[in-house]
Amino acid sequence: MSLVEAEIKPRKSLFVLKTAKTLFGELDALVADQPANSTAARAIVLAHMRETLVAARADAEAELLATSKGIRCAQNLCNAEDEIISAIHLFATKRVYPVDNPSEAETLAVSAVGGYGRGTLAPGSDIDLLFILPYKQTPWGEQVTEYILYMLWDLGQKVGHAVRSVDECLRMARSDMTVRTATLEARFLTGDKTLFDQMVMRFETEIMAKTGPEFIAAKMAERDERHKMMGNTRYVVEPNIKDGKGGLRDLNTLYWIGKYFYQLKTSQQLVGKGVLSAREYRQFQRAEEFLWAVRCNLHFLTGRAEEKLTFDLQPEMAERLGYAKRVGMLGVERFMKRYFLVAKDVGDLTRIFCTSLEFNHAKDMDLVGRVFAPFRRGKVKIKGDADFVIDSGRLNIAKPDVFTKNPVNLIKMFLVAGREELLFHPDAIKQITRSLRLIDSKLRNDPKANNYFLSILTAPQSVERMLRQMNESGVLGKFVPEFGKIVALMQFNMYHHYTVDEHLIRAVGVMAEIANGGLRKELPLTHELLPQAQ
Incomplete structure (x- = not known):
């Protein structure tokens, strides 16, 4: 099932889906x-399945272009694939290799795993299948499996597959985190459902129930490594929509952890568990819908599993998604600004989700020690400042009304965080987000607020980190409206690697590093002239 069960208004669909039973007939x-x-019969089957697949993909693309509904497109493609595979299985078991009185050894379950198992499929995605066979096997299971696989390969499908017994599924899932994640997403397609249900039941009781913290630690480490490989920023002007920071894989990670740790069946249950608020869940839905629309359009446009929004593709992508030119901004720049704002939302949701896990399940997290950064329990007062406390090793507000009673604290909190070298408590992050409306012209002209802001700007040890956190939280763009206009803005040329706001923050970071005595080899003249300019 999709990470988000998007509500779709009733309308006449452009997508026509034939059931497996109809196709078999x-x-x-x-x-x-x-x-x-x-x-000859095989050639007929192949030709008809190819015709069905081409028609389904054409219908899915037509509906995508008409509605811009990315999740619906991914679900349409997935549903078509389900019916095609089920029809091939029916033909294989009923006509090619029929068994009048099958024994327990002549059973087979076909399940979707990986992204396909979630119930969403991009046009160029792999078809990941798990064939579950009984403990005692006969040549029949191998024959049916081969028939299905060779048919899919001849259709031009990129098929990843595994053939295992239930015991082998569990043994592999215990030792291999990739297999464990794929098994977590397993979805029954066709065949003997008893075999599939047995595998799921044993996986949930024998593995999931005992290894929650271990799984979270692995997924967090995997995410950090992926971000590092992608440049560790969501503001590169040629982003990877699947594996990049703020992309679909980050949303998938939240789904995996939610399903594994909280035993959830749908993403909406994250609200019931108190991990996300109703507003944050709506943000979740909008982000996934947009990213799926981008990904499906990109695959259709290029005719392959392209995940990188390169410069040459961005203008046509903007056109496909309906972003026209406006005064002062090209359509492609409007589209990319929307992309980076969504990537920022994904980052916010990830931070909220992970810190909620850290603080609400600290005892469980300690079982693996390295799931999150170490933190201390309890609250510690900050000397000379009654508005903030160190709560479990992170900066938090002392009382819920700290910002409403004195909005200047919205700026001061970042100064304190930089000075004390602290990360923010999840409650503080939520309260800052909910208090952005308090940043008005009165606060912008407040002498204390401006003094605090200047102190942040002139603290070379922490300025880059604090400006980035102010930007991520939305405070910087509200407090400095001129900066707000360039948040997530890109210039469509080959000379910029990041969005405008990220370029500025990185430039400040370089200046701070120079002030701290760094980059002497790279910039010797700057270090020679800097003392004279002070």
Whole structure:
């Protein structure tokens, strides 16, 4: 099932889906009296399945262009694939390799795993299948499996597959985190459901129930490594929509952890668990919908599993998604600004989700020690400042009304965080976000607030980190409206690697590093002239 069960308004769909039963009937009629295991019959089956697949993809793309509904497109493609695979399985078991009285050894379950298992499929995505066989096997299971796989390969499908017994599924899932994640997302397609249900039940009781913290630690480490490989920023002007920071894989990670740790069946249950608020969940939905629309359009546009929004593709992508030119901004710049704002939302949700896990399940997290950074329990007062406290090793507000009673604290808190070298408590992050409306012209002209802001700007040890956190939280753009206008803005040329706001913050970071005595080899003249300019 999709990470987000998006609500779709009733309308006449452009997507026409044939069921496996209908397709099987059509195959029966087309093959007619020819032997089902003959080369001629196989060619007929292949031709009809290819025609069905091409039509389904065309319908899915037409509906995507008409509605811009990315999740619906991914679900349409997934549903079509389900019916095609089920029809091939039916033909294989009923006509090519029929068994009148099958024994327990002549059973087979076909399940979708990986992204396909979630119930969403991009046009260029792999089809990941798990064939579950009984403990005692006969040649029949191997024959049916081969028939299905060779048919899919001949259709031009990129198929990843595994053939295992239930015991082998569990043994592999215990030792391999990739297999464990794929098994977590397993979804029954066709065949003997008893085998599939047995595998799921044992996986949930024997593995999931005992390894929650271990799984979270692995997923967090995997995410950090992926971000590092992608440049560790969500503001590169040629982003990777799948694996980049703020992309679909980050949303998938939240889904995996939620399903594994909280035993959730749908993403909406994150609200019931108190991990996300209703507003944050709506933000979740909007982000996934947009990213899926981008990904499906990108695959259709390029005709392959392209995940990088390169410069040459961005203008046509903007056109496909309906971003026209406006005064002062190209359509492509409007589209990319929207992309980076969504990537920022994904980052906010990830931070909220992970810190909620850290603080609400600290005892469980300590079982693996390195799931999150170490933190101390309890509250510690900050000397000379009654508005903030160090709560479990992170900066928090002392009382819920700290910002409403004195909005200047919205700026002061970042100064304190930089000075004390502290990260923010999740409650503080939420309260800052909910208090952005308090940043008005009165606060912008407040002498204390401006003094605090200047102190942040002139603290070379922490300025880059605090400006980035102010920007991520939305405070910087509200407090400095001129900066707010360039948040997530890109200039469509080859000379910029990051969005405008990220460029400015990085420039400040370089200046701070120079002030701290760094970059002497790279910039010797700057270090020679700097003392004279002070």
